[in-house]
Amino acid sequence: MIPASDLRSGKTHKDENFPVASWVIHPRHRALILAFYNFVRTADDIADHALLEDSAKLALLDELEADLVGQGDSQPEAVALRLALAERAMPPRHAQDVLTAFRMDVNHRRYANWDELIHYCSYSAMPVGRFMLDVHGESKDTWPASDALCAALQINNHLQDCGDDFRDLDRVYIPDDTLARHGATQADLKAAKASPALLSCIHDLAARTETLLNQSDLLAVHVADARLGCEISVIHTFARRILALLKVRDPLGQRVHLSKLELVGYSLTGLAGGLWRRATGGAPLSRSTPGA
Structure with a gap:
């Protein structure tokens, strides 16, 4: 499977129209928030990729979710978020919900x-x-x-x-x-x-x-x-x-x-x-x- 990071658009949290883990947020939260952002941004870029077939997009989104819940270790952004969530004993529910939206972007336009x-x-x-x-x-x-x-x-x-x-x-x-x-x-x-x-x-x-x-x-x-x-x-x-x-x-x-x-x-x-x-x-x- 293609490394999801290779499909990134180059957009980062500094390019968004709203603050992401800005200096206002307490430093103890920023690493987790950025891990979440990088996971979501990677999935978003997959769903929006101009050259990928829909089947490949869906397969990559499934792989991101599998790695997020501990069923694999191939996608770094998913592994990083999984580990960051584990440090807080937080479930991956919200990240999984966002993946549902990106599947909708592929299938429901x-x-x-x-x-x-x-x-x-x-x-x-x-x-x-x-x-x-x-x-x-x-x-x-x-x-x-x-x-x-x-x-x-x-x-x-x-x-x-x-x-x-x-x-x-x-x-x-x-x-x-x-x-x-x-x-x-x-x-x-x-x-x-x-x-x-x-x-x-x-x-x-x-x-x-x-x-x-x-x-x-x-x-x-x-x-x-x-x-x-x-x-x-x-x-x-x-x-x-x-x-x-x-x-x-x-x-x-x-x-x-x-x-x-x-x-x-x-x-x-x-x-x-x-x-x-x-x-x-x-x-x-x-x-x-x-x-x-």
Whole structure:
């Protein structure tokens, strides 16, 4: 079997649109978080690989999972995460859930409605937040708000990259019924500029994603670990700004990503806001399920 590391895109945690094990997080957690990231990034790059057959992608994802649970030792990223989890006596559940999403990326490239998209996010995004909470020993009461935030981040990313996803990967994460409701088609995603119908569809989904962010608004206040709370506040600030761009811009023809300078600026804004909100408190967490 091909070493999964040979298929990496070259993207690292420093290239993401959100902080990964930043200096805000306590040093004792960073090695485990980076092991998780490297495992997930490797699996993601396999699922997105332009030259691999689908059968080869699925076989590699299965091998990563086998090594993760101790049934092999051929893939270094899986072995590294397995050992890091073992040091904390943590199960591999969240990493396994993310592998399910990458198998879906190979086998299931269209989504009929919002509920199907949220179901995908329950494997592609929500386990990442739950992993971070578990690493910090947080209560499962924080999971619903975290799920909402992670789903919003995922859908933001889908909208930002909707043209590239269709052209390069033949994937459409914009639900079929939303396209139809606005009179748009999947073919509109090939254009250099969004049609009025597609633009209306994207702005509609961005507005709906705002509901998810609202459900996660107090997560940074209610996690017990102050450093994690500040990190969440930064991520939430990024998500709000990207969402603001998606509500008014065309991701096919305009910039809807944050620049390096903007990332620094909004990091400071989010950090200051997180510290202030933790100092002043907030309302109880909502236990509602993402998907409204």
